[in-house]
Amino acid sequence: MALKLWERISQADNVFQSLRPLTYISLLGLAPFRLNSDKEVHTSVFSFVAGIVHFLFFVLCFAMSVCEGDSIIGYFFQTNITKLGDGTLRLTGIIAMSTIFGFALFKRQRLVNIIQNNIVVDEIFVRLGMKLNYRRILLFSFLISxxxxxxxxxxxxxSYCLLLSAMISPSFVTFTTFALPHINISFMVFKFLCTTHLAKSRFGMLNEILQDVLDAHIEQRSSLELSPMHSVVNERYVHRVRSFISMPMQRYSVTSIIRQNPEYAIKQVSNIHNLLCDICHKIEEYFTYPLLAIIAISFLFILFDDFYILEVLLNPKRLEVFEADEFFAFFLQQMLWYVVIIFLIVEASGRTIKESSHSAAIVHKILNITDEPELRDRLFRLSLQLSHRRVNFTAAGLFRLDRTLIFTITGAATCYLIILIQFRATHHMEESGEANTTHDFFLN
Structure with missing residues (x-):
């Protein structure tokens, strides 16, 4: 019974079924559309209303927590710098939430276009005798969700247990204001992971088609001097792609379509690559400002969490009656949470970019082998297209979403952390000077 239920849940024959986990977050308003099996994407009024209610609920809790003057760091200790950090995090938090819900509700057509373009790409793959392994994409989505x-x-x-262990009982609105941004940031990152994985999978199939064309020419030119062109790395790559990304359709012969008519295959590859670049461009447009807000608030949380931990290490009396272990555990896990979020964003975009970059190398290997004029002309055009239309993900054009971002954030956080420590030292020196002046005044 359980096995049959699992087979039914994990069954996916089209792009809509493979995105089934993405529809679940529509109940919270972060994906205001519904997917039907008739290859159409419809907006959902219920999800749109749910998104507005969700955002208004957060704004209400945020306003009440501000009026009460409560915050998580305020429960532990308060200094001028912690007040500055708390105010900065509140401001960036409301901006991030507004950006996430604004793009989810009012820019939902871009997300619909991403799904529709994936459908067109899949139809072209069918003409070439290829079909995406939708079940594997569905399992990936379920695993990530x-x-x-x-x-x-x-x-x-x-987090809540650590606060209780430190004899802190946060109010409902304060903890809700703390929890909702984490939940909504996770959902937005989940959408980014799903959409980039769709593009990455199709780039993998595109590279498989190009590799099949290369294999066909290598087999035709069976002379010994051409054998090094078929490297062991490519064999492993093709085996991995064929096993885990795509599967030939039984009603088509991949050899007859791709290998016997490589000019037609390269023409379709050009169309697919053009559509995939459009998909990646729309992904960047849809997620650019939400990801910018997420990375900004992640950077600030990492920075101030580091500072709070150093503040307590340098001045243990700050905690007074509270337990230091709970304090360190709370802010350390909060910092690690945002580190994981940044890592997921960077890896999702980086893997898609890396998969798309394999095409150029395979195209030039085919050019080095083939002497057919028409095929070479198609390959030259495709090579020019690959050089001009490169996949790239940025946060509002300010910085690239790749692994260099981790190095940049690390360097910037270290720099600003040193500045905060200097402010802390100056503040303590001023307090000591005022205390000494007061003491001398009473002595005189």
Missing amino acids: LGMLLFNVVYLCV
Whole structure:
């Protein structure tokens, strides 16, 4: 019974079924559309209303927590710098939430276009005798969604238990204001992971088609001097792609379509690559400002969490009656949460960019082998297209979403952390000077 239920849940024959986990977050308003099996994407009024209610609920809790003057760091200790950090995090938090819900509700057509363009790409693959392994994409989506859900449940439960262990009982509005941004940031990152994985999978199939054309020419030119062109690396790459990304359709012969008519295959590859670049461009347009807000607030949380930990290490009396272990555990896990979020964003975009970059190398290997004029002309055009239309993801054009971002954030956080420590030292010197002046005044 359980096995049949699992087979039914994991069954996916089209792009809509492979995005089934993405529709679940529509209940919270972060994906205001519904997917039908008739290859159409419809906006959902219920999800749109749910998104507005969700955002208004957060604004209400945020306003009440501000009026009460409560915050998580305020429960532990308060200094001028912690007040500055708390105010900065509040401001960036409301901006990030507004950006996330604004793009989810009012820019939803771009997300719909991403799905529709993927449908067109899949139809072209069918003409070439290829079909995407939708079940594997569905399992990837389920795995990511369950991982994000478990990650947030454990994080929020542990955070609340740590506060209770430190004899802190946060109010409902304060903890809700603390928890909702984490949940919504996770959902937005989950959408980014799903959409980039769709593009990455199709780039993998495109590279498989090009590799099949290369294999066909290598087999035709069976002379010994051409054998090094078929490297062991490519064999492993093709085996991995064929096993895990795509599968030939039984009603088509891949050899007859791709290998016997490589000019037609290269022409379709050019169309697919053009559509995939459009998809990646729309992904960047849809996620550019939400990801900018997420990375900005992640950077600030990492920076101030580091400072709070150093503040307590340098001045243990700050905690007074509170337990230091709970304090360190709370802010350390909060910092690690945002580090994981940045890592997921960077890896998702980086893997898609890396997969798209394989095409140029395969195209030039085919050019080095083939002497057919028409095929070479198609390959030259495709090579020119690959050089001019490169996949790239940025945050509002300010910085690239690749692994260099981790190095940049690390350097910037270290620099600003040193500045905050200097402000702390100056503040303590001023307090000591005022105390000494007051003491001398009373002595005189």
